[in-house]
Amino acid sequence: MYFDSYGKDDERPAVVLLHGLSFDRRQWEPVLDELAIIDPDRRVVAFDLPGHGKSPARDSYQLDEVAAVVHQAVTAAGLDAPIVAGHSLGGALATVYAARYPARGVINIDQPLLVGGFRDVLRGAASVLRSPGYGQVWDGMLAGMGIERLPVDAQELVRAAGTPPQELLLGYWDEIMTMSAEEFTRRRTHDMATLRMKGIAYHYVGGNDLEPRYRNWLKWVLPEVTVTVLPGGGHFPHLAHPAELAKILAG
Incomplete structure (x- = not known):
């Protein structure tokens, strides 16, 4: 996996950044610019996930398998038990990673861990997703992510x-499309129970208030969870509030 490295090693755990689906390591640039101001020596490594940016594609993108690839890359980068921060898909991947490999913390940026209605949307659009017109499904999802609320430069970065x-x-x-909702919930509940057993700090950063049912589940599986809402950026709170996210990364 390709990565960019920043800062230098100190007594603090390094921070690993995992972007969302379709993006790459460059989406962290606004946050990294702010971090360079408040904590220029903070050790951070931003990866391109498999199939993104300069990282090679795979035949399979199952979360467990991708987490194993990330662990190989983290080890190759000389990192030991990092804080793993991820946006969207990267937030789910950060959670799975920390449940299976050494980690000191997770920062999940706007990625609910339960499929909710998203699974039904994908299943309903399965035929289109497998057709030449698959892009219209992606465009429809982007239209609901609140991109228009972001600063102009951040909008350009996303688009x-x-x-x-x-x-x-x-x-x-x-x-998500093939697994039952019950099995999906069981796996994520087990992951969070593992994080609790390992004493791994978990910080959820959302762009909107959590739906009450999901918040209750999150507090049930991990009572020590920290929840921060950075409003105004839709699905991209780290791009709407890069300075605030940089403070969270700085610890």
């Missing part, structure tokens, strides 16, 4: 990613 390859969407969404 510059374009439409991801079809195999990337089908690969990373395969588990």
Whole structure:
């Protein structure tokens, strides 16, 4: 996996950054610019996930398998038990990673861990997703992410990613589309129970208030969870409030 490295090693755990589906490590630039102001020596490594940016594609994008690839890359980068921060898909991946490999903390940026209605949306659009017109499904999802609320430069950063390859969407969404909601919930509940047992700090950063049912589940599986809402940026609170997110990364 390709990565950019910043800062230098000190007594604090390094921070690993995992972007969302269709994006790459460059989406962290506004946050990293702010971090360079308040904590220029903070050790941070921003990765391109498999199939994104300069990282090679895979035949399968199951979360467990991608987490194993990330662990290999983290180890190759010389990092030991990092804080793993991820946006969207990266937030789910950060959670799975920390449940299976050494980690000191998780920062999940706007990625609910239960499928909710998203699974039904994907299943309903399955035929279109597998057709040449698959991009319209992605465009429809982007339209609901609140991109228009972001600063102009952040909007350009998001839109510059374009439409991801079809195999990337089908690969990373395969588990959601094929696994039962009950099994999906069981796996994520087990992950969070593992984090609690390991004493790993978990910080959820959302762009909107959590839906009450989900908040109750989150507090039930991990009572020590920290929840921060950075409003006004829709699905991209780290781009709407890069200075605030930089403070969270700085610890």
